[in-house]
Amino acid sequence: MADRARPRLLILGGGAGGLELAGALAAEGSYAVTLVDQSPAHLWKPRLHEFAAGTVDSMLSEISFYTLARLRGFRFEQGSVARIDRQGRRVQLRPILDLDGRERAAARTLSYDVCVVALGGITADFGTVGVAQHAIRLDGREDADAFRSLFTGLMIHARETREPARVVIVGSGATGTELAAHLRLAETAFPGEDPANMAPRLHLTILEAAPQLMPGADDPLRHSVLERLRTLAVEVATGVRVTAVRADAVQAEDGRVWPSDLTVWAAGLIGNPVLRQLGDFELDGKGRIRVDARLRSTVDEAVYVMGDAASLTPVGDNRPLAPTAQVASQQAAYLARGLPRRLKGHRVDPFVYRDRGQLISLASAGTVGLLGLLDRRDLLVGGRFAIAAYHALQRRHQWAVLGPVRGSVAIFADAVGPTHGPALKLHG
Ligand SMILES: Cc1cc2nc3c(=O)[nH]c(=O)nc-3n(C[C@H](O)[C@H](O)[C@H](O)COP(=O)(O)OP(=O)(O)OC[C@H]3O[C@@H](n4cnc5c(N)ncnc54)[C@H](O)[C@@H]3O)c2cc1C
Missing domain, CATH: 3.50.50.60 (FAD/NAD(P)-binding domain)
Structure with missing residues (x-):
């Protein structure tokens, strides 16, 4: 109107x-x-990798713009x-x-x-050969759905044939590292008939062009993430400049090749x-x-x-x-x-960004992060505190989107749901 x-x-x-x-x-x-x-519905993009892995677990995963417009008093035009x-x-x-x-x-x-x-x-694919044809980029809900469908097929095939599925992730930022951890968790959804036979069904590799994992991240966080990825048996190769993605492999500038059944491009x-x-x-x-x-x-x-x-x-x-x-x-x-x-004609000050730090959720390997203290990123957190901080961040989004009353109800519903915990993280 x-x-x-x-x-x-x-x-x-x-x-x-x-x-x-x-x-x-x-x-x-x-x-x-x-x-x-x-789109007709809002999707919280920082959770896309969880949609892809199938491990998403919050009430605010996706919510209709039409409903939100009615609740919050704005007009929505799709x-x-x-x-x-x-x-x-x-x-x-x-x-x-x-x-x-x-x-x-x-x-x-x-x-x-x-x-x-x-x-x-x-x-961005930086013009790399084959990315558009053979890799998935997690930019929207459709990408996550496409990945999930391919991943499910691969895991069932791996279970039936006992040949491990190979997933290669190009890019070791927060998206790449978190996706790897969530895929390791997702693997548990495909148990074999014989639980005693726990042969690995999923081989996970992260390739990074920079000399170190998570370029731009602070050292303590990088080391902690690397250690946790090791416990999840995720292979990490750095200094790898990918020149081509093929249907069945990822190829590097130095001639090395990583066989891949499913490639995710998460670089830049x-x-x-x-x-x-x-x-x-x-x-x-x-x-x-x-x-x-x-x-x-x-x-x-x-x-x-x-x-x-x-x-x-x-x-x-x-x-x-x-x-x-x-x-x-x-x-x-x-x-x-x-x-x-x-x-109202009042003065508006310039925007000032406050870096609150960086939190990485590695599914079963825990949450780790560097939180800003006095405007510096100098507090390495892990364990329950990191999980609580990680949850608190999405709570803010829930409040902002739903308003205080409905936001509180959604948060409560999340907390008592069969699985719980939102997944808004910070990363810089
Ligand atoms: C897998 C993944 C994990 C991430 N994890 C984190 C994290 O842990 N912490 C963090 O801080 N950031 C994270 N990010 C980054 C974060 O999601 C983005 O920085 C953030 O969503 C940007 O918000 P935005 O409002 O600018 O754009 P978006 O959230 O991308 O929203 C853009 C909107 O525009 C709409 N749109 C696009 N094109 C059109 C069009 N032509 N017409 C109409 N509508 C259109 C889309 O549908 C979408 O709703 C992650 C990103 C990804 C992909």
């Missing part, structure tokens, strides 16, 4: 950042908020964003097609006074390709829209950009903020405070 008494705020993308912002601004009330997403007409302050959505490619709903146009681009990013992130088509925005080398210190696009003050879609280099740093949910969530909180202030 039109609400011309208030300025129209259009949020493009209901992921980790966009959805938190929509809920907060709808509750605040200064703007008539419309959220656009191509559709794929094509372009932003900056002069006319309109966003064009593509037509909706059915499975046969027939048009079911015509292209639409949505008008705005303020627009926030929160369209996320994708995994770039901006969503749609950002290039949106308009005349200034992009960085990774295809993300450059923003100023208040998250406004450098070419238009009415268009804000946040999360993985934004390129913001903090003063004194030499590279943009990493694409993490931690950044997206802090930017959502910042805009939720700043946009109403701006409307």
Whole structure:
């Protein structure tokens, strides 16, 4: 319903950042908020590897945008964003097609006074031969479903033939390491008829181009993760520059070859390709829209950009903020405070990112992390404390998305569910 008494705020993308912002601004009330997403349901992307492995275990795994819009008081418009007409302050959505490619709903146009681009990013293949054809990249729900289906088939085949399945993961960041640990856990879902015969059914390898596991991570965390991966019998090879992915193997520059039944490409992130088509925005080398210190696009003050879609280099740093949910969530909180202030003509301070640290969940091998203390990442945590910290982080997301009352109910339901524990982690 039109609400011309208030300025129209259009949020493009209901992921980790966009959805938190929509809920907060709808509750605040200064703007008539419309959220656009191509999917009908919000999926918490940091859990994609758990969807892929089949180990996901939280009530907030996936939740309908239509339901959330009703609960939180914003409007939801399902559709794929094509372009932003900056002069006319309109966003064009593509037509909706059915499975046969027939048009079911015509292209639409949505008008705005303020627009926030929160369209996320994708995994980059750096032009590596065969990645598009033979590897899975975990960028969306469909990728996780495709992986899960292939993995299930492989594990059943391995159980029947007693030939281990080989999964190779390229990239040893948080996604690669956590996926490996969750696959080891998922393996237990395929027991043989003879429990005494526990021959390994799954061979897991992580390949990393950098000289060390988890490039960019602090040493204590890296060592702890490596130790835990060893206990899970995950082979780790570093200094491996992959040049090609084939249907049955991964090939490195130095000629080495890793046979692979299923390859996951988890090396590096770039901006969503749609950002290039949106308009005349200034992009960085990774295809993300450059923003100023208040998250406004450098070419238009009415268009804000946040999360993985934004390129913001903090003063004194030499590279943009990493694409993490931690950044997206802090930017959502910042805009939720700043946009109403701006409307009232108040001064809005620049965005300041606070690095809260890095937590890695390695399924049965536990959770480990470095938490920021006095703005430094200097507290290595493990055991129950790390698990509690890890859980606390997704609790924040649940609160932001569902609001305090429903958020508390969801958290309680998670806690008493047959399996429990959310899976929002931080990683830098
Ligand atoms: C497997 C995995 C594990 C991760 N683990 C962590 C972690 O532990 N900690 C952490 O901090 N970060 C983690 N991340 C990174 C984190 O998920 C992202 O940084 C975060 O989701 C970015 O939020 P966002 O709002 O910018 O974009 P996203 O959450 O990606 O949301 C983008 C939204 O835009 C929608 N969209 C895309 N294109 C269009 C279009 N053309 N039209 C309409 N809608 C569109 C999508 O459907 C989606 O809902 C992980 C990422 C992956 C893939």
